[in-house]
Amino acid sequence: SERTLVLVKPDGVERGLIGEVISRIERKGLRLVALEMRHVDRKLAEQHYAEHDGKPFFESLLEFITSGPVVAAVVEGPKAVAAFRQIAGGTDPVEKADAGSLRGDYGLEVQYNLVHGSDSPESAERELKLWFPDLQA
Ligand code: ATP
Numbered sequence: 001s002e003r004t005l006v007l008v009k010p011d012g013v014e015r016g017l018i019g020e021v022i023s024r025i026e027r028k029g030l031r032l033v034a035l036e037m038r039h040v041d042r043k044l045a046e047q048h049y050a051e052h053d054g055k056p057f058f059e060s061l062l063e064f065i066t067s068g069p070v071v072a073a074v075v076e077g078p079k080a081v082a083a084f085r086q087i088a089g090g091t092d093p094v095e096k097a098d099a100g101s102l103r104g105d106y107g108l109e110v111q112y113n114l115v116h117g118s119d120s121p122e123s124a125e126r127e128l129k130l131w132f133p134d135l136q137a
Pocket of ligand 1: 112
């Protein structure tokens with residue numbers, strides 16, 4: 001079994017899609033291990049998105065992710081990382097996400113793509129330490 005970090009980003013919270021995200025995670029058969037509403041400060045945002053430092057959208061991404069509350073969840077199950085990426089759909093809600101995925105069904109713009117899911121088991125481990133340092137393995 002594997003764990004992944006899921007975020008409902010500020011646009012997803014604002015639009016009332018927390019329940020929809022959680023519902024799809026549960027219906028897939030994944031388990032919620034932790035679930036919390038959080039305001040992201042600048043420091044956590046920079047650490048979370050460190051790999052994008054220097055990209056043209058970096059500053060705007062930090063502003064967006066710190067603009068309102070997010071829901072952070074630890075999600076567990078076989079192939080949890082890939083399973084949630086499938087639920088989320090590709091990064092660009094129109095160009096990449098399939099219909100039937102969260103982003104494909106609810107998103108329009110790449111920055112406002114509703115959710116985050118760790119992109120590999122290694123990223124998941126790094127992100128889970130960052131977001132949930134006290135959680136037992
Ligand atoms: P996430 O890491 O949030 O699950 P992802 O792994 O699908 O998304 P990344 O390429 O890691 O996508 O980009 C991280 C986030 O940065 C995206 O989810 C999106 O919100 C934002 N982003 C990516 N590309 C762009 C862009 N060209 N313009 C604006 N924002 C972008």
